[in-house]
Amino acid sequence: MSSSKSGRIIRRIGAFHAKNLTKDAYKTLPTHELLQALGFVKQSQSGLVHWLPLGLKSLNKISEVIKKHMDQDLGASEVSLSTLSARKLWEKTGRWGNTELFKLKDAKKADYCLNPTCEEEITALVGGYVSSYKDLPLIAYQITRKYRDERRPRGGLLRGREFLMKDAYSFDASKADAVATFDRVNKCYDGIFQDLGVPFVSAWADSGDIGGDMSKEYHYEHESGEDTVLKCDNCGSISNVEKCSSVPVEEGLHSGNADVKYALNACGDTLICLYYPEGRTLNWNLVKEALQEDVDVSMRDSDNLTILDKFKSTLSEDSELFASVVRVMDVRLNSRSNFPDFPLKQYMKSNFAQLGGVSLVDAIAGEICGSCQEGNLSEARTIEVGHSFYLGQKYSKVMKAKYMNKDNKDDFLEMGCYGIGVSRLVAAIGQVTRDKQGLRWPRAASPFEVTVCVPAPDERGTEVAEQLCNSSIDVWIDEDARTGLGRKVLQSHATGIPLCVAVGSKQWPFVDVEVRGERRANSWEQRYAQASRDEWTLTDQTDAGIEKHRVHKDRVAEVVTVLLADM
Numbered sequence: 001m002s003s004s005k006s007g008r009i010i011r012r013i014g015a016f017h018a019k020n021l022t023k024d025a026y027k028t029l030p031t032h033e034l035l036q037a038l039g040f041v042k043q044s045q046s047g048l049v050h051w052l053p054l055g056l057k058s059l060n061k062i063s064e065v066i067k068k069h070m071d072q073d074l075g076a077s078e079v080s081l082s083t084l085s086a087r088k089l090w091e092k093t094g095r096w097g098n099t100e101l102f103k104l105k106d107a108k109k110a111d112y113c114l115n116p117t118c119e120e121e122i123t124a125l126v127g128g129y130v131s132s133y134k135d136l137p138l139i140a141y142q143i144t145r146k147y148r149d150e151r152r153p154r155g156g157l158l159r160g161r162e163f164l165m166k167d168a169y170s171f172d173a174s175k176a177d178a179v180a181t182f183d184r185v186n187k188c189y190d191g192i193f194q195d196l197g198v199p200f201v202s203a204w205a206d207s208g209d210i211g212g213d214m215s216k217e218y219h220y221e222h223e224s225g226e227d228t229v230l231k232c233d234n235c236g237s238i239s240n241v242e243k244c245s246s247v248p249v250e251e252g253l254h255s256g257n258a259d260v261k262y263a264l265n266a267c268g269d270t271l272i273c274l275y276y277p278e279g280r281t282l283n284w285n286l287v288k289e290a291l292q293e294d295v296d297v298s299m300r301d302s303d304n305l306t307i308l309d310k311f312k313s314t315l316s317e318d319s320e321l322f323a324s325v326v327r328v329m330d331v332r333l334n335s336r337s338n339f340p341d342f343p344l345k346q347y348m349k350s351n352f353a354q355l356g357g358v359s360l361v362d363a364i365a366g367e368i369c370g371s372c373q374e375g376n377l378s379e380a381r382t383i384e385v386g387h388s389f390y391l392g393q394k395y396s397k398v399m400k401a402k403y404m405n406k407d408n409k410d411d412f413l414e415m416g417c418y419g420i421g422v423s424r425l426v427a428a429i430g431q432v433t434r435d436k437q438g439l440r441w442p443r444a445a446s447p448f449e450v451t452v453c454v455p456a457p458d459e460r461g462t463e464v465a466e467q468l469c470n471s472s473i474d475v476w477i478d479e480d481a482r483t484g485l486g487r488k489v490l491q492s493h494a495t496g497i498p499l500c501v502a503v504g505s506k507q508w509p510f511v512d513v514e515v516r517g518e519r520r521a522n523s524w525e526q527r528y529a530q531a532s533r534d535e536w537t538l539t540d541q542t543d544a545g546i547e548k549h550r551v552h553k554d555r556v557a558e559v560v561t562v563l564l565a566d567m
């Protein structure tokens, strides 16, 4: 990636920076504690943090990568909406009842919430400005703090009650245009996550509470992740478990007990009996697909008795005989499976419809991919860092956000919404890239590109730092006389800064450039081969296995630029 526009020298992280952590702490502290111990953030309350200089620098770097792509790839307009939102807006969309909303009252006892997301506000806002199809498409985004009254805040920044989020909203004139925008934003997201320098996967996903019928998630693979995706080794499809269909290696092999879940069809006059292997999890997306959407999923969490009572209440006593029933069999079951008793006492089997050969349960590793019917599925634990949704007219209809179409008729706006958890990314990148020596930022997310370490403030350190700065490199100069040079270098590595330049008096006018960052390419080797060994030598690795270059002070900016280009 290109270097930042202008380099800066930061001299003082000051009291916020960690001192005298043991090597063992770098290795063993959980990442959210390491981020605190090294002075990136400070937790103030459960789920709330203060951002300290190092953490804020990382946060801003990540924000810049996102902004660059939103502006250049999409021509999106940056806005910043009010954090407070009035109750009446949220009542229109039926979301005021959300138990995770942070709610508050003003002096006149009017209700507000702290925005967790801004579909309501942005739809009201844009609806007031867009009048014609000629104003479309429109994409607006912001990077602002959001709030969620998380009952069980966990993992510090990963699941906080206050978080920095990039949220974007698209407005189009037709479904086809909206889907094209959805694809365009996903391409933009690919660019953002590529630039951030950490391998990612994107997965088709269930859209959950936000609605719509097309959504994609962006994840980092890591064993500590709370999410699971399933990957096919043949077609390469990656899905969230809610969206993954699978088939067993052989059909009808489940010989144990079958479980049943009752449901009603959309108009409530047909009982649907969903049979699936005991111990597996019913997947409502697959159920909807099997029944071609003719199922009332609002009762999915009601127990079987409640659903049965509701169904029976539609029948008179003698009409039980003619009750309309659909039995749906998961493909893993067979006729010898042990089925639970049928709930209606008298019934006529001729009124039963039976549907078989469909998969009704969450996919598990080892089964066959439902998309290509060939590959094997494997599971990976992941941390979700981004999400995109096609929303359709879900919000524009209830908010009455209209525009004039080409036929001079009013129509509702077609929408999409797109989130990236920016503060979550700091935690997630920190987590997936760290090693036993501490943090290890990719260049794009690192608070600084280079640390210049000097034993105490002196001209040599300033000369090197200024050279680097003049070459548009972001420099942190650590010259605190209370800490020895070796300790400073160790701290720079543990803080995860990609390069560290140690300026000691013994080897001057040479300096040592140590490489902590992970390389994504090896273009430096060619430049190294061409350079004079009198000015640039690769020396032995340090005891900690860190690559070390001895470089003449007049070449340091050039060498650092070459080394950074691969990171």
Ligand SMILES: [Zn+2]
Binding pocket: 232, 233, 234, 235, 236, 237, 369, 370, 371, 372, 373, 374, 375
């Ligand atoms: Zn496949």
